[in-house]
Amino acid sequence: DARVTQTPRDKVTEMGQEVTMRCQPILGHNTVFWYRQTMMQGLELLAYFRNRAPLDDSGMPKDRFSAEMPDATLATLKIQPSEPRDSAVYFCASGQRAGAPGDTQYFGPGTRLTVL
Amino acid sequence: AQKITQTQPGMFVQEKEAVTLDCTYDTSDQSYGLFWYKQPSSGEMIFLIYQGSYDEQNATEGRYSLNFQKARKSANLVISASQLGDSAMYFCAMRFDLSGSRLTFGEGTQLTVNP
Numbered sequence: 001d002a003r004v005t006q007t008p009r010d011k012v013t014e015m016g017q018e019v020t021m022r023c024q025p026i027l028g029h030n031t032v033f034w035y036r037q038t039m040m041q042g043l044e045l046l047a048y049f050r051n052r053a054p055l056d057d058s059g060m061p062k063d064r065f066s067a068e069m070p071d072a073t074l075a076t077l078k079i080q081p082s083e084p085r086d087s088a089v090y091f092c093a094s095g096q097r098a099g100a101p102g103d104t105q106y107f108g109p110g111t112r113l114t115v116l
Numbered sequence: 117a118q119k120i121t122q123t124q125p126g127m128f129v130q131e132k133e134a135v136t137l138d139c140t141y142d143t144s145d146q147s148y149g150l151f152w153y154k155q156p157s158s159g160e161m162i163f164l165i166y167q168g169s170y171d172e173q174n175a176t177e178g179r180y181s182l183n184f185q186k187a188r189k190s191a192n193l194v195i196s197a198s199q200l201g202d203s204a205m206y207f208c209a210m211r212f213d214l215s216g217s218r219l220t221f222g223e224g225t226q227l228t229v230n231p
Contacts, residue, residue, distance in 0.1 A: 042224065
């Protein structure tokens with residue numbers, strides 16, 4: 001049963017610390033998405049990649065957030081320095097038919113980040 | 117502006133009954149995709165069902181069906197024979213920008229199934 005995996009599942013850190021979240025997309029999927037979920041804003045797209053190339057990161061605060069795909073099996077989202085307002089659940093999702101109407105995005109379990 | 121609206125913050129249904137969760141959207145695009153996801157209290161996002169804007173038949177997946185009314189710009193989720201495990205948050209989502217693959221989500225509806 002192919003699934004998107006994310007690590008860590010939970011992260012508690014102090015303000016100012018660097019946070020790195022990792023995602024392994026479903027094998028064969030060529031599109032990877034990073035979403036953030038908060039009570040106030042709901043689900044927001046932060047960035048996404050197709051064939052490892054960043055296509056859109058307009059939803060991401062550029063000064064502190066960065067997203068990369070070092071290889072086809074790993075996507076990372078870094079926050080440096082972290083702030084309390086970054087506390088949220090961060091989801092990674094992957095899809096296999098980028099641009100097709102029926103391209104379903106499959107979500108990982110999420111990383112719950114708490115910045116104190 | 118392209119937007120997804122879920123007007124029901126919370127819904128209650130008796131076990132074994134059917135329930136409809138509303139979703140309306142606003143777009144001038146002719147080609148788009150509509151999705152429903154379930155988020156139980158454990159937090160994961162589970163894909164339920166997909167409807168393409170050009171699909172003539174309403175999508176069905178087991179107990180889930182999508183009541184797609186293109187002229188009204190609505191894509192309501194119907195869950196038949198509700199089960200206690202259906203209690204969760206349900207999100208309607210739409211792909212407006214086909215070239216980009218991004219999904220835009222509604223605010224969600226919290227469904228509670230009562231025994």
